[in-house]
Amino acid sequence: MSEHCRGAIDITDLGVVFNAGSNVVQAVSSVTMDVKSGEFVSLIGPSGCGKSTLLNIVAGFVQPTSGSALVDGAAIRGPGSDRGVVFQQYSLFPWLTVRKNVEFGLKMKGVPVAQRVPQARTLLGLAGLLAFENHYPDQLSGGMKQRVGIVRALATSPQMLLMDEPFGALDAQTRVVMQEILTNMWQQFRISVLFITHDIEESIFLSDKIYVMTARPGRIKAEIKVPLLRPRTPEMTYTPAFIGLVQQLKALIREESLAAMGAELKDGGLTGFGMEIGPQGIEKVV
Amino acid sequence: MSTVRALRKEDPVTVDRGGEEPAPVTPTAAPPEVASAVHNAALLWLRGNGISMLLWLISIGMLLGIWYIGTKYKLEFYIRFTNVPTPGEVLQKLSHVNESGKFLLNIGISVRRILIGFSIAVVLGATLGLLIGRYRVARDLLFPICEVLRPIPAIAWVPMAIMLWPTNEVSIVFITFLGSFFPILINTIHGVHSIDPVLIRAARCLGASEFRLFANVILPGAMPHIFTGFSVGMGVACVSLIAAEMISGQFGVGYFTWEAYSLVSYAEIGLGMITIGVLGLVCSGVIQVIGKLLMPWSSYANAGKK
Numbered sequence: 001m002s003e004h005c006r007g008a009i010d011i012t013d014l015g016v017v018f019n020a021g022s023n024v025v026q027a028v029s030s031v032t033m034d035v036k037s038g039e040f041v042s043l044i045g046p047s048g049c050g051k052s053t054l055l056n057i058v059a060g061f062v063q064p065t066s067g068s069a070l071v072d073g074a075a076i077r078g079p080g081s082d083r084g085v086v087f088q089q090y091s092l093f094p095w096l097t098v099r100k101n102v103e104f105g106l107k108m109k110g111v112p113v114a115q116r117v118p119q120a121r122t123l124l125g126l127a128g129l130l131a132f133e134n135h136y137p138d139q140l141s142g143g144m145k146q147r148v149g150i151v152r153a154l155a156t157s158p159q160m161l162l163m164d165e166p167f168g169a170l171d172a173q174t175r176v177v178m179q180e181i182l183t184n185m186w187q188q189f190r191i192s193v194l195f196i197t198h199d200i201e202e203s204i205f206l207s208d209k210i211y212v213m214t215a216r217p218g219r220i221k222a223e224i225k226v227p228l229l230r231p232r233t234p235e236m237t238y239t240p241a242f243i244g245l246v247q248q249l250k251a252l253i254r255e256e257s258l259a260a261m262g263a264e265l266k267d268g269g270l271t272g273f274g275m276e277i278g279p280q281g282i283e284k285v286v
Numbered sequence: 287m288s289t290v291r292a293l294r295k296e297d298p299v300t301v302d303r304g305g306e307e308p309a310p311v312t313p314t315a316a317p318p319e320v321a322s323a324v325h326n327a328a329l330l331w332l333r334g335n336g337i338s339m340l341l342w343l344i345s346i347g348m349l350l351g352i353w354y355i356g357t358k359y360k361l362e363f364y365i366r367f368t369n370v371p372t373p374g375e376v377l378q379k380l381s382h383v384n385e386s387g388k389f390l391l392n393i394g395i396s397v398r399r400i401l402i403g404f405s406i407a408v409v410l411g412a413t414l415g416l417l418i419g420r421y422r423v424a425r426d427l428l429f430p431i432c433e434v435l436r437p438i439p440a441i442a443w444v445p446m447a448i449m450l451w452p453t454n455e456v457s458i459v460f461i462t463f464l465g466s467f468f469p470i471l472i473n474t475i476h477g478v479h480s481i482d483p484v485l486i487r488a489a490r491c492l493g494a495s496e497f498r499l500f501a502n503v504i505l506p507g508a509m510p511h512i513f514t515g516f517s518v519g520m521g522v523a524c525v526s527l528i529a530a531e532m533i534s535g536q537f538g539v540g541y542f543t544w545e546a547y548s549l550v551s552y553a554e555i556g557l558g559m560i561t562i563g564v565l566g567l568v569c570s571g572v573i574q575v576i577g578k579l580l581m582p583w584s585s586y587a588n589a590g591k592k
Contacts, residue, residue, distance in 0.1 A: 059491060081493030091488040095506040095583050104502070105492035138586035156492060 006072055007159030007192035009035040009058055014067035016053050027053045029217035030067070035160070040186060040193045042203035042210045044253065046260040050218025051196045055162050058194060059085050072159070081105050084153030088165040090145045092137035098148050099124065099133035105156035123151045126185065143174040147181065154185070160192040167202065176234065179205055183232050200249045204242060205232055212252045215260035222252055369552055376556040383557065393561065395537040396527060399455075400569065403462025404523050411467045411519070412512055415474025420504055432471060440465035440526035444533050458530045458538070465526030466519030473518065477511025478504055510584055513577040520573055524566045539565060 016028040028050040035041045043051045056062040057069050060079035069076055071083065079085075092101050099120050106116035124130045127147045137145055146166055153161055167175045179202055186193060186206075197203050203210050204226055212222040226245065228236055236242055356367035371379075383389035417424040418432075440461050447457035481504065489503045531540025543558030578585070 061487065061490075079487070079490040081491065083491065085488070085491040087484050087488065089482075089484050091482075091484045093485060093488075093503065093506070094587055095509065095581065104489070104494075107502075108489075108493040108495070108498055136583040136586050138583065152492070 006037055007035075008037045008072055009033075009160070009192065009194065010068075010070040010073070011054070011057075012068050012070075014054075014057070014064050014069055016050070016057065016062065017065045026217040029219050031218065031220055033211050033220055033223070035192050035194055038190045038192055040195065040206055040208045042195045042197055042207040043213060044197055044200065044203045044210055044249065045213030045218065045221075046215050046253065046257040047198065048260060049213045049215055049256070051213055052164055053218070055085075055164050055194060055196055059083055059162050081109065081156040082159050084156065084158035084161045086146070086149050086153050086161060086163040086166040088168045090137065090142070090149065090169075092145055092148055092152070094137050097134050097136055098129060098140070101137065101148055102152045102155050104152060109156065120155060123155055124148075126188070127151045127181065141174075142170050143178055146170065146178065150182065150185065154189060158191065160194065161186075163193060163195045165196050165198070167199075168197075175199075175202070180234065182206065183230075187231060200246055200253065201237060204228070204245050204249070205237060210249065212249065213256070215256045215263060221256065224249065371553040371556045375553040376560065379553040379557045383554070389542065392537055392539055392542045393565070396531065396539045396565065399459050399462055399531075399538065400520075400523055400527055400565075403459045403527070404466050404520060406459075407463045407466035407470055407519060407523070408516065411470030411515065412474050415471045415512070415515070416478060416500070416504060416508065418471075419475040419478025419508065420500065432468070436468050436472075440522065441529045444530055447530075448534055454534050454536065458527065458535060461530040462523045462527045466523035469518040469522055470512070470515035473511045473515025474508060477508030477515075480511060481507035509581055510587075513573065513581070516573045516577070517570055520569050521566065524562070524569060528562055 011031055011033045014028060014031045015026070018025045018027055031050075031054065033041075033054075043054060045051050053062060057064055058071065058076065060076050060083070092098075093104065096104065099117070102120040102123060103116045106119060111119075121130060121133065124133055127150070129144065129147060129151065132140065132144065137148070140148065146169075149166070150161070150163075167178050170178060183206060193206075195203070195206060207226050210224045210226060211220050212224065213219065214221045224245070228239075228241060350373060353370075354373055355361070356365075357370050357372040359367075361367045414424075414428060414432075418429055419425075443461055443464055444457075447460050448454065451457040451460055485503055485507060486499065489499050494502060527538070528540035528543075531538035532544040535541035535544075539558055539561050543555055543562065546552070546554030546558055
């Protein structure tokens with residue numbers, strides 16, 4: 001199933017401006033980044049920094065205002081099944097069983113039932129969900145729903161997966177297990193992944209490369225390579241190399257989170273309470 | 287291959303560690319235990335619902351009791367039971383009217399009118415509702431007409447309908463249609479608007495064209511609301527039908543009831559009323575059953591409701 005030399009993302013000097021009535025918001029500014037074929041790349045940054053906007057551009061939901069975003073050298077024209085998307089909210093169709101949800105993309109492609117059923121079952125088997133193929137999404141737990149979401153996105157054999165904080169709504173333990181399942185599946189399929197998260201450990205555990213974004217307007221603040229070996233195991237999270245990366249990323253993110261909050265304060269958020277954001281964090285203004 | 291094994295091994299762990307149990311699956315009891323299981327289940331059900339059932343019986347009993355006492359002693363205290371038929375008389379009438387077959391004919395004709403009028407409303411209301419809900423052009427073009435006509439109750443259309451349509455029969459069907467059309471239309475539009483936008487995005491990412499999106503996401507996504515529209519629409523259709531039959535009808539349960547009043551056949555009034563009630567109950571029951579069959583997932587979606 002691996003497609004070598006495909007699934008590459010090239011983003012050059014990209015800018016996005018949203019017009020919300022009279023408000024003009026620069027969501028993303030001069031972003032240059034890339035995801036190589038088969039690479040697992042995370043985008044991390046404070047909330048509201050434009051991470052999701054970037055992913056939505058690659059997914060084809062948002063048009064860039066300036067600069068270019070290419071997939072395999074071609075401009076992106078709307079959403080399509082060559083790019084599988086996993087959303088933060090559970091996005092399974094509640095009226096379809098688990099298996100029919102997985103079949104959905106194949107059905108849209110016109111794959112006949114006789115072919116798509118075994119394909120869906122194989123994938124469900126890989127994710128340990130075969131026993132639940134005839135369940136409805138509302139009968140599943142959050143972690144299982146998200147696994148079905150991943151399997152559904154993989155079913156059309158996309159060149160890449162775009163994941164927008166897919167484990168954001170899960171509890172901590174489920175999250176850890178889901179991360180392991182995801183790395184395992186990624187190693188099998190060897191497709192590119194663009195993964196958005198605000199969880200530092202998660203980004204290190206999963207990625208080959210991490211982009212840290214600045215507060216709005218979102219720019220790329222740092223590009224960090226993760227030198228950890230594959231396959232990754234939970235034990236790796238205790239190694240000095242891992243902990244070193246965590247500290248490095250935490251420092252980067254902290255600066256940006258404070259900057260983001262500072263901007264919110266200036267907009268009139270907390271100023272009334274006599275607070276201000278300084279280099280040491282939130283400070284009381286006398 | 288090793289990763290596959292790792293995954294499989296991992297899986298039960300997922301369930302344990304995450305503390306995530308799937309929703310209960312239909313229990314499968316071993317044959318020897320079935321009898322006692324059924325017995326236990328029945329006991330449990332009775333314990334849970336016994337008081338409920340008792341209260342139901344008391345509730346219905348009170349209604350019948352008031353009717354019986356009021357009519358037996360011909361009570362008169364502002365409300366006058368003097369001419370009201372007793373439950374016994376109505377029951378007796380039921381066995382009487384069955385002899386001629388005219389009563390059954392009336393029911394059959396009413397049912398036919400409802401079926402035709404309601405079916406047209408289902409097709410038109412749901413189709414237009416889906417289009418208006420999804421497309422701006424359709425909304426701007428069609429919704430103003432609907433909004434202007436909607437506040438006029440179906441019954442108010444009776445004189446106009448008699449003028450508009452060639453026969454009385456058609457005008458009664460038209461009134462029935464009108465009654466159910468607007469609730470179905472409005473609920474369908476609401477259903478389309480209530481679809482989670484993330485589902486539409488997901489479908490687009492999975493390669494759904496607009497046509498396939500419409501058939502595979504918009505329609506099933508709006509389905510629960512469409513069925514709410516069917517239920518409400520059926521109720522209004524029944525009301526409109528009876529009114530139309532009373533005013534302009536020949537045949538039909540509404541006509542039967544009104545004719546009974548004209549002919550001073552009081553027991554038939556009671557019988558007509560009860561028939562109308564039962565007819566409405568059956569019609570909405572049928573819609574509920576069809577809804578459950580078409581939307582087996584809906585019972586899980588509402589798992590939180592008691």
